[in-house]
Amino acid sequence: MTDKINVGIVGATGYTALELIKLLLRHPNVQITRITSRDESHPHLSDVHTSLRDRLDLRFEHLEMDRFPEGVDCVFCCLPHAASAAVVGQLLDANLKVIDFSADYRLNDVASFETWYGVEHPDAARIGSVAYGIPELFREQIKTSKLVANPGCFPSSAILPLAPLFKNGLVQSSPLIVDSKTGVSGAGRKANLKFHFPECNESITAYGVGTHRHMPEIDQILNRFCGSETEAVFTPHLVPMDRGILSTIYLQRCDGIEEDQLMDCLNEYYRHEPFVRVTSQIPSTKDVSGTNFCDITVRSCRGTTIIVSALDNMIKGASGAAVQNFNVMHGFEETLGLL
Incomplete structure (x- = not known):
């Protein structure tokens, strides 16, 4: 024992x-x-x-x-x-x-x-x-x-899907846009007027635009996997729910790389990882609420690669x-x- x-x-x-x-x-x-x-x-x-x-x-x-x-x-x-x-x-x-x-x-x-x-x-x-x-x-x-x-919670939602793709040279480091939505618990327990129920209910608002402190964390960790410097444009949004993060990430594939190669890379990289689930479905915050899972998928639209990830901000x-x-x-x- x-x-x-x-x-x-x-x-x-x-x-x-x-x-x-x-x-x-x-x-x-x-x-x-x-x-x-x-x-x-x-x-x-x-x-x-x-x-x-x-x-x-x-x-x-x-x-x-x-x-x-x-x-x-x-x-x-x-x-x-x-x-x-x-x-x-x-x-x-x-x-x-x-x-x-x-x-x-x-x-x-x-x-x-x-x-x-x-x-x-x-x-x-x-x-x-x-x-x-x-x-x-x-x-x-x-x-x-x-x-x-x-x-950090937001960096985890961006770094987990992006690191394997950068490491294997499948995507370009710029432009890189990380658009994240999070629940009110991310602001902590201390009283703050803008997080009171009448202020944030039935409303979505961006905050920390261009100034959020998780931006350099995303850049510096991803730079360890990337052959060139990344400069993520990261914008978080407060949504009226208790918990969860949904990040939608926009970037470009390298020349000759197809969408299925990105999914194959993520599947292989996380094949033996118990808490990262690469899925063909679009992740949602309810799928991961109260768990240590991070769900990830990849899509393409008009030449742009779109990665969606979801995790519980207070758990994973x-x-x-x-x-x-x-x-x-x-x-x-x-x-x-x-x-």
Whole structure:
């Protein structure tokens, strides 16, 4: 029988932390031992996440580095950007493995991070050397890492379908348009007027046009698979649903390449991957809701290749990917807690 890994969750009050806890509670090799928040009252888990009543008897505590590492082997860090990197180094110094949900370690260089996120990086020395947490593409690096940068939700929906096509020289790197729709949970749990029900119901709106911070992440990861620099034009849209991402990607095939070759490439690349489903049908967010699947298909129209992908922004786009990374880091079956 495998000994259980003791897990701590830093910043456990949000939606992604809730989904993470649900997944870990059904993982046979995990024991959740610590959860943190900044709440001075130290509430019980079930007072913050009422759906977890009678599931886990823990109270939130403040993150105190002289106490927190006790009884913890691995940490899921669910803090915002910059706040996360400020503590990750201390967690690593305490000999803990860390899966970081923030954007702090996803980009290749400090200058890009500080340009797009507008803050000085608290742990700049590690930038560019941290494994990027898409196991389907970076499994070998993740296996031996103590720190993994969990990917962004929108980038996952674009990188998973595009990386194999770029790697095999089947599509052109420019122009590249990524048009994504997402549910309101992507904005997090903190109150914000534009995400109130009367504001977003029965309405679709674009946001972060030309300025969204996931754009450099898409570019920098895809550049590892492409023979030339990519510059994705990425536009997200808020739609009135709880969860899910549907991305429609427009680009050009290389000369002499047909649509069926793209499907063949994706089918072959992901043939043995349990969480990527290449399908002849058009994916929808309902098909993947509450799962760690990413569904992908390819179409053509008037010489333009159209790729459609769907995933759950809180599972494959966040907490499910984190558990998948956890499994890879610890040598477990990759589907544990996820199927």
